[in-house]
Amino acid sequence: MKNELLKTIPRIGVGILGYGFASRPHIVALKRMREVYWPPPAIPECVALCGRTEDKVKEAAARYEVKKWFTDWREMLKDPDIQVFDNCGANDVHAESCIEAAKRGLHILCEKPLARNTEEAKQMLDAVRKARVKHMTGFNYRFVPAVRLAKELILQGVVGEVHHFYGRFAVDRAMDPNIPLRWIYQKPLAGSGALGALGSHLLDLARFLVGEPVSVMAQAKIFLKKRRLMGSSEWGEVTVDDAVSSLLEFENGAMGNFETSRFCPGRKNNQFFEINGSKGSIYFDLEEMNRLKVYLAQETIPSITGFHDVMVTEGSHPFFKEWWPTGHTLGWEHTFIHQLKHFLEAIVKNTPVEPWGATLEDGYRNVVICDAMLKSAELGKKIRVRY
Amino acid sequence: MKNELLKTIPRIGVGILGYGFASRPHIVALKRMREVYWPPPAIPECVALCGRTEDKVKEAAARYEVKKWFTDWREMLKDPDIQVFDNCGANDVHAESCIEAAKRGLHILCEKPLARNTEEAKQMLDAVRKARVKHMTGFNYRFVPAVRLAKELILQGVVGEVHHFYGRFAVDRAMDPNIPLRWIYQKPLAGSGALGALGSHLLDLARFLVGEPVSVMAQAKIFLKKRRLMGSSEWGEVTVDDAVSSLLEFENGAMGNFETSRFCPGRKNNQFFEINGSKGSIYFDLEEMNRLKVYLAQETIPSITGFHDVMVTEGSHPFFKEWWPTGHTLGWEHTFIHQLKHFLEAIVKNTPVEPWGATLEDGYRNVVICDAMLKSAELGKKIRVRY
Amino acid sequence: MKNELLKTIPRIGVGILGYGFASRPHIVALKRMREVYWPPPAIPECVALCGRTEDKVKEAAARYEVKKWFTDWREMLKDPDIQVFDNCGANDVHAESCIEAAKRGLHILCEKPLARNTEEAKQMLDAVRKARVKHMTGFNYRFVPAVRLAKELILQGVVGEVHHFYGRFAVDRAMDPNIPLRWIYQKPLAGSGALGALGSHLLDLARFLVGEPVSVMAQAKIFLKKRRLMGSSEWGEVTVDDAVSSLLEFENGAMGNFETSRFCPGRKNNQFFEINGSKGSIYFDLEEMNRLKVYLAQETIPSITGFHDVMVTEGSHPFFKEWWPTGHTLGWEHTFIHQLKHFLEAIVKNTPVEPWGATLEDGYRNVVICDAMLKSAELGKKIRVRY
């Protein structure tokens, strides 16, 4: 009987910075771990939430059945029940709090983009390395079953030598001119715009699936230059990119074509990539995340080629066997459950987070490349990527 | 501050019959109510699970953090902490237990098909009517945002007078000849085959979206006539349909075309319907449940007609505003959260379950029509539907 | 050098009844035979056009570079330069003229539906059999490359034993209430409505791909019961179906589901069919006629199943090698070129038209089944098909 198991399953306390949109899927992941994975690698407990506005964080704690709440992350990090620091805060609170958490020996899960710039990211990476804690950057799309399947197919040689990575993360979320000058539109707070918010995800998939870029050429644009200050009729300046487009060269010789934009009407969550290799092609669109399109140049019946429209919802597919019977689709938030399970396993089994998950090194390299893109856009020439 | 709210929010105890695939999304719905809806209409608590095999139900209770477990539903129904009986058991335990629960004044949520045949279903309906409890049949697809949007559009007259309901629920789940003769393949236990398991869902959507059928003509087939007995090398006979196809006439003059099959290779969860009206058309496919296709005969720019590919993931769309920002897709199980919320509201506010949710009357009518289809298939002639 | 070939290639004179929409693709097929096929099986020459309105047929002859024109088909049939009678006239002029042409020993290509009813069709079939001429019914969709590929795959056993034919031919062409009471809406002239005009095509594909139906159950509807008389403000009655829906049983045990309608907004030329077999599935939509979707239950890489989206535009695909390089799509009218080539070969090589092409026997059987459907709709019971 497995109930005795319960006593042997490790419990891991988690403290979360943030309680809004970014944190909620993290909370869901914590709460559903034992229901989805049985037995789970560990039973995570959400020990505390932290946020700036006392009333709101308190209410969130009530809503999510979290016992403690803090308004100062420094205080939260001192809590002895916490072993994992889950940073879902805004970009400008990533570095300092993660570094402090690492110093305290906490394992770190930090949302993307890891930092506002290369320097910050490097300090964070140095801190977790020094502390020898487990660390992960929240590139949750590695944990979409279709993306994981793509990775496995590439590793198995199904696609052959990769020639092209062709990807775009396009949405229309920023087009409403009535959206005020939130922190995400301000360089000092956000670091970059569409690039960090969306493009960093796509770039992570490029690295995950193809390899390291060695150079970039890029252009960047701000389409809407002014927005109203929050709660004011005054205008302020948008100081981050609305769109960035970039060409990449990969170490292995593949060509990369990358674009991200918040100004594409009708594109709601269009993180698309296509990979063309010597033996086949793969493409994926986050708007249809339960599917992967796969073309194999060699097929059993030569007249029956054409992209397969694979529903990645079979028990034999990555991540799916814990879910439902064949054909029952997953949603966006479920990637966070897969991600957290991977991180918990790394902690309790002392296994590496990479290569299936993204570490803070992946987060750092991601920032380095984004910074190279912005520099290339500024200078109008090719920039080599140097980690 | 809303935390005081918590004390004022009613708590509702739920006892669940079943602990397998069918129950799990019900359990998830219970557990996530307050996270998804804040404040929730009520805070449901899973008081007990019930199943035949002690070890397994005990383990499930541990896994899902449910305090009590039973191996006899009669015992569970006596538990004073339970106000709602959630029946996720096999078809042959629907009637007796629901009738008993109704007698005890419990509200009833029963999985579909409501019963194995018209007689059973009628007794169940009589019981809940007599007991004046709230009752719901688990036609969860009414709670897909895209389906609800379809309903709203029809009510608003966007589609005009409906001429056609054209629907199919096709899967390939039963094609493997190694699947043994489970209860779902035996008429005494299941009542019917693809018809009750899948077709009943589609039929419910036909009734929900178009109205009452007045007659049916149908054919039914068993493609694989023998399967191995469970855990045996002996053969037993499949006594329920693998596929049923039916023509319907609706009260309002619309034509219906209905088919369900478990023998369609490549179709994984293909519950598809198309509705053609005098002013527009709508179609939906469960395999892409975050989308609704809508054609309007009159458009602002006459050359720009063509089906809209609507991602039903905006805050203004049904059910979506409690979820994520625009474009973040939902999965199959989330329909159960919407469904349960609706049922809880009906209980605590004493509002009707219908028309947005399906009552046991809907469940009963559904069985009546399915029985009429099977009779038509047997007799080779049109059968009028009589409730 | 192939130029001497020209002298050895037989010339075949063709007389066409009709000069409007229905005839034009026939004329194109004649004119392009030698450009598409080189060397062609025969060089067809359009000797004469025939139509009721002298001015118009004369103008059409000028436009299409046809030397002769007639206003009486009896006169045209006497022309000694004509070996093939190509009947593109309205349904009510099919029988009499084809029978007369057969008596004169002309080969017959007749548009579908072959006749207004079973009796007419039988007389036509008797006439061509007696005359021992070559004969073909214009079911041009057998000559869509994707449809032919589907047929070949079924013959090769790729799909296995067929369980389902699921098809629909849906358009929205008849929904405009301002369309007058043309001959196509009148039973005495047209025989039937959507059924003969559209459904006959789909039914032919069902027979071509699956086999003979042995029984039908059907319903039929007229949604718009009155239309203005041509050039008048008076109203007349629509006496043919706007939509027919039918269940079929095939000789080989497969289930058929068939529907045709002219009242489906947004459906422009949606001749769709899906065939599910024991080993795979196929589907096709005429609106995307260069594609065939194919699912194979057994694939080389087990995780890579899913419908193939096959572009049927490779040199190795049916009909394509005479056309363009890979990936260059064909249009609707090109099917007529493939069809005519097949008929010319049958004539000059004395090979059978069937099974790749449809004979007048196929045309006759098609009418028999359509009549059975209408009878079933009237009587509300299953009707056996008897040829």
Place this chain on the structure above:
Amino acid sequence: MKNELLKTIPRIGVGILGYGFASRPHIVALKRMREVYWPPPAIPECVALCGRTEDKVKEAAARYEVKKWFTDWREMLKDPDIQVFDNCGANDVHAESCIEAAKRGLHILCEKPLARNTEEAKQMLDAVRKARVKHMTGFNYRFVPAVRLAKELILQGVVGEVHHFYGRFAVDRAMDPNIPLRWIYQKPLAGSGALGALGSHLLDLARFLVGEPVSVMAQAKIFLKKRRLMGSSEWGEVTVDDAVSSLLEFENGAMGNFETSRFCPGRKNNQFFEINGSKGSIYFDLEEMNRLKVYLAQETIPSITGFHDVMVTEGSHPFFKEWWPTGHTLGWEHTFIHQLKHFLEAIVKNTPVEPWGATLEDGYRNVVICDAMLKSAELGKKIRVRY
């Protein structure tokens, strides 16, 4: 009666250089002009074909019913029956023959890419300007109904201010290593590779739909560096790009992202573009050329947004009314008929070829931009476009 018209319709003699794949759709366009357009703007006559291999050109003349044939284009250009020189030859015979034809006062239709490099293209442009003849570059995709509709929508302001042109022309045609070192793989003969052969088309659409690019940044790759010499077992070097990827800035501030490749398995004729503006988006894929996807940010029913899947096959759509009833699809070659009709009108009505058609100035500018891309790829920096 329109037959007298025939006498008044001008006849225009055309001489075609080339008789292979590239010429055949030109020949079809000539032959079908009066059938598709009635009355046609002019009746074109294919007076002569020209090719290097006497036997083959003679046979082609027989096949296509062309009276004269030449093996030296200089001789053909002297023929007094020819008013239009239609250059479908290889890239290295474009310049000299077109310049000579212009000197002789012939109107010029020249296939793309106009020339192997900027210098050649400039001389050609100078020649036709000096000769004051009508001239057109064969960018036939401007004449796809869906593309023309896109252009019209942009002109009408439906898309608003354009922010993004995102396009790719991807095929897999060059991946077979057994393809020998044809002229298209040799820089001295072809000028460039995928860029001129495919990318020039896409670039023309970018200019047609968005406007003039002012700068480019690009990368280029040769994936397969050696191929067998024609009819030999010796190896030769591929000296043109297999793929080119480029970022563009447009005069009007829009960002451009452009890629072309012959190494994308499964992509058969994937000329795709998406245009995102301030009010809407449009996308198109040549593999589904009868469709245009259109998103409008403002819709009548706010919940019904989503890309329209427009079948561009209505009589009210560009180019379609001369074709078939609603919903009957066109094929690739039909664009050549639309293109030739436009050119004939320009000749007989003395109207400008631009902006709907591409002139030799468009062809020249296209070459200039392609050369700038190759230069940017070589130098790794942004290159300004200078005409």
